Amino acid sequence: GESVGLHLPTLSVQEGDNSIINCAYSNSASDYFIWYKQESGKGPQFIIDIRSNMDKRQGQRVTVLLNKTVKHLSLQIAATQPGDSAVYFCAENQTGRRALTFGSGTRLQVQP
Amino acid sequence: KAGVTQTPRYLIKTRGQQVTLSCSPISGHRSVSWYQQTPGQGLQFLFEYFSETQRNKGNFPGRFSGRQFSNSRSEMNVSTLELGDSALYLCASSLGQRGTQYFGPGTRLLVL
Numbered sequence: 001g002e003s004v005g006l007h008l009p010t011l012s013v014q015e016g017d018n019s020i021i022n023c024a025y026s027n028s029a030s031d032y033f034i035w036y037k038q039e040s041g042k043g044p045q046f047i048i049d050i051r052s053n054m055d056k057r058q059g060q061r062v063t064v065l066l067n068k069t070v071k072h073l074s075l076q077i078a079a080t081q082p083g084d085s086a087v088y089f090c091a092e093n094q095t096g097r098r099a100l101t102f103g104s105g106t107r108l109q110v111q112p
Numbered sequence: 113k114a115g116v117t118q119t120p121r122y123l124i125k126t127r128g129q130q131v132t133l134s135c136s137p138i139s140g141h142r143s144v145s146w147y148q149q150t151p152g153q154g155l156q157f158l159f160e161y162f163s164e165t166q167r168n169k170g171n172f173p174g175r176f177s178g179r180q181f182s183n184s185r186s187e188m189n190v191s192t193l194e195l196g197d198s199a200l201y202l203c204a205s206s207l208g209q210r211g212t213q214y215f216g217p218g219t220r221l222l223v224l
Contacts, residue, residue: 034212043116043202043215044155089155098145098168098209099157 023090030092116216137205
């Protein structure tokens with residue numbers, strides 16, 4: 001598969017552990033945030049989103065936390081599985097603007 | 113419901129040529145956005161189409177253009193290809209202009 005980033009920060013975890021992937025954003029006007037997962041050879045896959053009027057949102061095995069004070073976003077994956085191995089991107093958006101601004105990505109490697 | 117489809121999946125062109133990429137959005141989705149993904153620059157917004165009109169444009173030269181048809185399918189065109197245009201071109205669709213963007217698998221373009 002193709003590489004989506006040759007020098008991505010990498011998080012290596014053991015299967016069954018919890019993973020935390022962090023993202024800092026710079027635009028204080030951003031009010032919508034999304035996490036995407038990209039596997040080799042595929043397009044980004046939507047995981048979970050959160051609006052700026054919330055600070056936490058939970059999905060199936062995933063939780064997104066938003067700290068607007070320090071402009072920080074995190075994705076927590078519970079009981080990480082080998083199928084979670086991928087590159088994870090955070091993206092931000094501002095109401096009225098369509099363009100998503102993506103972070104540089106974090107590679108998650110799950111060791112069996 | 114079928115996801116976003118993009119054709120072709122892989123393409124090889126030479127400098128100076130032009131290329132047209134196609135995107136079929138998820139059924140019922142009316143907004144289509146295009147992104148370029150490279151290892152060096154990451155994911156960058158190209159433009160967005162809604163109701164056959166370009167609504168937003170990223171910071172790319174005029175060689176990059178697009179259009180949307182009445183059935184919401186979209187094409188993007190790159191003229192006078194340069195080596196630096198080699199990238200994964202991703203299309204994303206959403207219900208409306210405020211909806212979550214869902215990505216297709218991308219078209220891998222290699223310019224020689």
